[in-house]
Amino acid sequence: MKCREQEYKDQLLPRERLIQYGSEVLSNEELLAIVLQSGNKSTPVMQLAENMLKEVDGLYGLKTVKIEELMNLNGIGTVKAVQIKAIVELGKRLALSTQEKYGKIYSSQQIGERLIEEMKDLIQEHFMVFYLNAKNEIIRKETIFIGTLNQSIAHPREIFHLAVRYSASRLILVHNHPSGNPEPSDQDELFTERLVSCGEMMGIEILDHIIVGESGYVSFRETQRLSL
Structure with a gap:
């Protein structure tokens, strides 16, 4: 029955x-x-x-x-x-079908130098994420948020929602400083720390956070900031 x-x-x-x-x-x-x-x-x-x-x-x-x-x-x-x-x-x-790839990441320098030309003249802060698989191949590149002249409001929920959707294993975070100075602010460091913690809980690694200025960039990994 x-x-x-x-x-x-x-x-x-x-x-x-x-x-x-x-x-x-x-x-x-x-x-x-x-x-x-x-x-x-x-x-x-x-x-x-x-x-x-x-x-x-x-x-x-x-x-x-x-x-x-x-x-x-x-x-x-x-x-x-x-x-x-x-x-x-x-x-x-x-x-x-196979998942489309957009190149492979070999170093933070590769990303930083590539994005200086792309982002140096932006008058608003753009926060973007490179979504990678376990082989560091780029699955997707997404601009998560475009902020005001000197502030962005990217939320971890949006970042990791897309990471799950694209089955990403690793992330590289990138944003620009419209002021031209790529030195990270206290807010940048706190936000990165928060994302690293979220990633650890979800099993998704934050490989780097790169800040792009007018003529240079700062990599959290290269400068050994936080636990990256």
């Missing part, structure tokens, strides 16, 4: 089940029904999905079937055939 929770799950439409429980719990027929979106006057969408998988001999057949064959299946037609072929092709490309 089914428990109430299972009965409730069975009553939900595939789209509702996906939203509530995740795509992993759906059957092949339910996932296909979501792609098809609707059935026709004589056949509900779930039945249409089941019939199609039987006709093409399962998922492997769906991967290899020609669009003309799909269009000839009862209840499919051109639009649904095109949707199916598009989602199958997308699945193939997803299986072959």
Whole structure:
């Protein structure tokens, strides 16, 4: 005898089940029904999905079937055939996809010198983060906050939310001083210390905090500030 929770799950439409429980719990027929979106006057969408998988001999057949064959299946037609072929092709490309990389970091000097030209003339403070994998390859570079003339308000929550989203192992923090003097302020040191503590709790390493001025930069790692 089914428990109430299972009965409730069975009553939900595939789209509702996906939203509530995740795509992993759906059957092949339910996932296909979501792609098809609707059935026709004589056949509900779930039945249409089941019939199609039987006709093409399962998922492997769906991967290899020609669009003309799909269009000839009862209840499919051109639009649904095109949707199916598009989602199958997308699945193939997803299986072959890898995370995009934007170069590898070898030193703080590499980052500092690279960003002097990019940031030296900014009249507002920009706080950006380089998100790295375990091999120090750049997964993403994000400007987290653009502040006032002499103040930024970047929050650790925003920084680490993106780190989790991108599956980053390490971070390099960068911001500019519009005054042109890259020497860290007390606030810079306190903020960096706070981020290092947050990173330790989450298992995400802060490799460096680099401050860029008009003609130079200061690296927390190179100057052995804090525990970096």
